[in-house]
Amino acid sequence: xxxxxxxxxxxxxxxxxxxxxxxxxxxxxxxxxxxxxxxxxxxxxxxxxxxxxxxxxxxxxxxxxxxxxxxxxxxxxxxxxxxxxxxxxxxxxxxxxxxxxxxxxxxxxxxxxxxxxxxxxxxxxxxxxxxxxxxxxxxxxxxxxxxxxxxxxxxxxxxxxxxxxxxxxxxxxxxxxxxxxxxxxxxxxxxxxxxxxxxxxxxxxxxxxxxxxxxxxxxxxxxxxxx
Amino acid sequence: xxxxxxxxxxxxxxxxxxxxxxxxxxxxxxxxxxxxxxxxxxxxxxxxxxxxxxxxxxxxxxxxxxxxxxxxxxxxxxxxxxxxxxxxxxxxxxxxxxxxxxxxxxxxxxxxxxxxxxxxxxxxxxxxxxxxxxxxxxxxxxxxxxxxxxxxxxxxxxxxxxxxxxxxxxxxxxxxxxxxxxxxxxxxxxxxxxxxxxxxxxxxxxxxxxxxxxxxxxxxxxxxxxxxxxxxxxxxxxxxxxxxxxxxxxxxxxxxxxxxxxxxxxxxxxxxxxxxxxxxxxxxxxxxxxxxxxxxxxxxxxxxxxxxxxxxxxxxxxxxxxxxxxxxxxxxxxxxxxxxxxxxxxxxxxxxxxxxxxxxxxxxxxxxxxxxxxxxxxxxxxxxxxxxxxxxxxxxxxxxxxxxxxxxxxxxxxxxxxxxxxxxxxxxxxxxxxxxxxxxxxxxxxxxxxxxxxxxxxxxxxxxxxxxxxxxxxxxxxxxxxxxxxxxxxxxxxxxxxxxxxxxxxxxxxxxxxxxxxxxxxxxxxxxxxxxxxxxxxxxxxxxxxxxxxxxxxxxxxxxxxxxxxxxxxxxxxxxxxxxxxxxxxxxxxxxxxxxxxxxxxxxxxxxxxxxxxxxxxxxxxxxxxxxxx
Numbered sequence: 001x002x003x004x005x006x007x008x009x010x011x012x013x014x015x016x017x018x019x020x021x022x023x024x025x026x027x028x029x030x031x032x033x034x035x036x037x038x039x040x041x042x043x044x045x046x047x048x049x050x051x052x053x054x055x056x057x058x059x060x061x062x063x064x065x066x067x068x069x070x071x072x073x074x075x076x077x078x079x080x081x082x083x084x085x086x087x088x089x090x091x092x093x094x095x096x097x098x099x100x101x102x103x104x105x106x107x108x109x110x111x112x113x114x115x116x117x118x119x120x121x122x123x124x125x126x127x128x129x130x131x132x133x134x135x136x137x138x139x140x141x142x143x144x145x146x147x148x149x150x151x152x153x154x155x156x157x158x159x160x161x162x163x164x165x166x167x168x169x170x171x172x173x174x175x176x177x178x179x180x181x182x183x184x185x186x187x188x189x190x191x192x193x194x195x196x197x198x199x200x201x202x203x204x205x206x207x208x209x210x211x212x213x214x215x216x217x218x219x220x221x222x223x224x225x226x227x
Numbered sequence: 228x229x230x231x232x233x234x235x236x237x238x239x240x241x242x243x244x245x246x247x248x249x250x251x252x253x254x255x256x257x258x259x260x261x262x263x264x265x266x267x268x269x270x271x272x273x274x275x276x277x278x279x280x281x282x283x284x285x286x287x288x289x290x291x292x293x294x295x296x297x298x299x300x301x302x303x304x305x306x307x308x309x310x311x312x313x314x315x316x317x318x319x320x321x322x323x324x325x326x327x328x329x330x331x332x333x334x335x336x337x338x339x340x341x342x343x344x345x346x347x348x349x350x351x352x353x354x355x356x357x358x359x360x361x362x363x364x365x366x367x368x369x370x371x372x373x374x375x376x377x378x379x380x381x382x383x384x385x386x387x388x389x390x391x392x393x394x395x396x397x398x399x400x401x402x403x404x405x406x407x408x409x410x411x412x413x414x415x416x417x418x419x420x421x422x423x424x425x426x427x428x429x430x431x432x433x434x435x436x437x438x439x440x441x442x443x444x445x446x447x448x449x450x451x452x453x454x455x456x457x458x459x460x461x462x463x464x465x466x467x468x469x470x471x472x473x474x475x476x477x478x479x480x481x482x483x484x485x486x487x488x489x490x491x492x493x494x495x496x497x498x499x500x501x502x503x504x505x506x507x508x509x510x511x512x513x514x515x516x517x518x519x520x521x522x523x524x525x526x527x528x529x530x531x532x533x534x535x536x537x538x539x540x541x542x543x544x545x546x547x548x549x550x551x552x553x554x555x556x557x558x559x560x561x562x563x564x565x566x567x568x569x570x571x572x573x574x575x576x577x578x579x580x581x582x583x584x585x586x587x588x589x590x591x592x593x594x595x596x597x598x599x600x601x602x603x604x605x606x607x608x609x610x611x612x613x614x615x616x617x618x619x620x621x622x623x624x625x626x627x628x629x630x631x632x633x634x635x636x637x638x639x640x641x642x643x644x645x646x647x648x649x650x651x652x653x654x655x656x657x658x659x660x661x662x663x664x665x666x667x668x669x670x671x672x673x674x675x676x677x678x679x680x681x682x683x684x685x686x687x688x689x690x691x692x693x694x695x696x697x698x699x700x701x702x703x704x705x706x707x708x709x710x711x712x713x714x715x716x717x718x719x720x721x722x723x724x725x726x727x728x729x730x731x732x733x734x735x736x737x738x739x740x741x742x743x744x745x746x747x748x749x750x751x752x753x754x755x756x757x758x759x760x761x762x763x764x765x766x767x768x769x770x771x772x773x774x775x776x777x778x779x780x781x782x783x784x785x786x787x788x789x790x791x792x793x794x795x796x797x798x799x800x801x802x803x804x805x806x807x808x809x810x811x812x813x814x815x816x817x818x819x820x821x822x823x824x825x826x827x828x829x830x831x832x833x834x835x836x837x838x839x840x841x842x843x844x845x846x847x848x849x850x851x852x853x854x855x856x857x
Contacts, residue, residue: 006812006815006816006825006826006827006829019319023490023491024317024319026490027417027418027486027487027490027491030417030485030486030489030490031417031418031482031486034482034485034486034516035482037516037517038478038482038516038517038519038520039520041517041518041520041521042520042521042523042524043524044521045520045521045524045525045528045554045557046524048550048553048554049528049539049550049554052547052549052550052553053539053545053546053547053550056547057545058542058543058544058545058546058547059542059543059544059545061538061543061544061545062545063545064545131536132531132535132536132537133535133536133537133538133544135538135544135545136538136539136544136545136546137545138537138538138545139528139531139532139537139538139539139545139546140539142531142535142537143527143528143531143537143539147524147527157308157312160312161308161311161312161314164311164312164313164314165311165314165315165316166314167314168313168314168315169314169316176315176316180315180316190316190318191318191319191320192316192317192318192319195316195317195318196316198316198317
């Protein structure tokens with residue numbers, strides 16, 4: 001077998017135009033697992049803070065009288081998150097079965113439930129009978145739910161990107177028209193061939209991560225509202 | 228192969244007004260003021276919960292957040308997410324062929340990002356080093372003389388925080404970003420925009436920390452312990468924001484590295500053929516992904532305590548300052564190995580090249596790297612030996628800390644055995660690697676005194692522990708950082724560095740590094756406390772010696788800087804493609820490496836350490852192989 005040099009000095013953009021989409025697909029799926037690991041360690045810090053401060057109960061200020069998170073609001077918020085994550089899982093099934101209109105519908109519904117969950121969380125904060133300054137539990141409660149809110153918001157933005165792409169190209173069978181990718185204006189062709197096929201890989205990653213995050217929401221519900 | 232169309236020339240004003248560093252700085256300043264006035268005018272006065280908050284605290288946070296967002300908008304980081312939110316499909320690359328301006332903007336070429344990291348981190352390394360010089364100036368007298376107490380503490384804090392924060396990416400930033408895709412036969416990182424984001428976030432963080440002096444600085448040192456953290460003036464907010472941004476950057480950098488190594492290896496590159504440097508990057512990246520989120524979480528708690536009046540660390544209101552200590556060190560001790568592991572990997576990568584022997588005990592070396600990575604999670608409470616921890620916990624943490632010397636010993640063993648009967652050439656990179664053995668040995672042996680509770684009780688909080696970690700971090704990481712610079716910069720830039728000046732740099736650095744920190748081990752044993760500008764008169768001679776040595780160490784850094792600027796900006800002697808006779812794949816490419824690394828994806832058939840086993844490189848590109856990876 002004859003060997004060629006690994007590269008010439010003048011290697012140009014044309015070499016890498018039209019990279020197969022499978023590579024970025026694998027990148028996305030593995031990144032969602034890694035992101036779940038990072039997210040777990042972020043919230044483990046709050047779990048640690050909860051049990052540490054609770055066991056110390058410094059100055060008797062862990063949970064002063066009147067500091068109890070509203071279980072009704074908490075349940076509603078977490079139910080919305082869980083339902084949204086479930087719908088994304090279902091929509092992945094529809095996408096795999098090539099029922100694209102069904103996936104879009106379920107994706108939209110998942111987005112809606114996620115947003116409702118966020119709105120309910122904001123209402124919950126304003127309805128609680130205590131504020132962040134009311135002891136150890138209040139600190140953990142507001143810190144934990146606030147950051148969960150941010151993580152959920154970012155996940156919903158990710159979902160919106162997939163849904164929006166699917167809607168924009170719902171009548172397109174082949175690759176998107178030239179120029180329909182942000183990036184370098186001097187590139188001659190898209191740098192990923194058939195980028196629309198990446199919706200499926202995105203959904204696999206997103207579905208895993210959103211389910212994982214919803215799992216964290218359920219754990220937070222048990223710890224912050226039930227225990 | 229078709230050529231890309233040449234970009235049409237644009238007028239200068241158009242280039243200046245685009246998404247680049249200049250726009251980023253302008254928008255960053257605008258965002259800063261927007262956040263500042265917004266916090267004063269709207270947020271703070273309308274929320275009941277914030278009525279007890281010092282408005283300046285909230286304003287500092289919102290100002291810097293506004294500044295960071297403006298900075299990223301100016302660089303063009305929001306263009307792609309907005310396009311995606313509007314439903315446009317994903318793409319990978321931006322500004323990879325834009326000449327020198329790509330170094331001052333969002334560019335997705337991993338090689339450009341690597342070089343950006345090298346200069347960016349170098350800048351803040353220089354600022355941190357200047358702080359060290361000022362600290363040693365103060366220590367020329369046993370009594371406080373040069374700076375007010377608060378300023379001195381800020382100098383100590385800025386030095387430690389800058390070095391610990393920035394140098395976490397000291398190897399992974401410049402060298403892993405540049406080299407890992409090439410070493411695994413890929414053309415890009417898994418997420419090129421995120422790769423660029425990690426760099427620019429770090430630069431924003433560095434600017435935030437540097438400007439702490441405008442808000443009174445911070446008195447806590449690099450650890451930021453509560454309750455002092457909660458009580459400190461607004462300069463503390465800069466510390467919190469700096470480290471939180473560094474944490475975000477670290478998490479994303481680590482995630483990107485792992486995803487790249489897992490999913491983008493070329494055909495034939497099995498796990499046992501992976502270069503040892505890539506193993507080191509992988510084990511470091513795992514720590515980054517898992518440890519940095521804990522740092523972000525604990526600093527977020529601190530920020531909430533200072534703004535929203537929560538009481539995570541306020542014992543009188545149901546919190547605990549020990550919570551901070553625990554969570555900080557859950558991050559903080561793996562952080563030490565985030566700094567050390569890439570150094571191990573560089574030494575093991577370079578030794579076979581300059582000993583002309585295969586790496587001895589490849590699998591043992593990998594086990595050592597992974598073992599350190601794993602054990603680093605079980606040692607954090609040794610930092611709390613004198614903080615009133617439960618006495619029953621001490622033996623476990625003493626033992627786990629000492630156990631970590633076993634996998635570290637694997638690295639030493641593999642390194643020593645690689646040298647054994649090798650044909651050693653004492654090039655500048657090799658000299659730095661050999662110095663690592665000496666320095667890290669002293670760092671490791673002095674660490675035993677700190678891992679044993681009885682001796683830690685005496686030495687904790689003294690100059691002994693400070694000298695110990697300078698031996699491990701500066702002696703371990705910074706020496707290998709320079710080894711990597713001298714080894715890979717000719718490949719990265721295409722120009723040689725002056726060897727004579729490099730040798731002067733090495734010898735002055737090695738001598739004055741030891742002359743600075745060895746006496747500080749003694750000063751610590753004699754009772755000199757860290758972070759205190761005053762000491763007893765009997766320690767003056769030692770301190771004078773150390774200060775003068777430190778200044779000479781600073782001069783050795785100036786020699787390096789002169790060599791870098793002189794060689795790269797004025798002499799510009801072209802480097803050979805493979806000046807060291809290395810078998811590693813990056814040295815089989817032209818210097819500097821072409822934009823997309825490989826014309827065709829290579830096939831690996833061996834590891835890169837087959838010295839003495841024939842002249843041919845161990846990877847080939849079959850003629851007519853497809854350009855993409857099918």
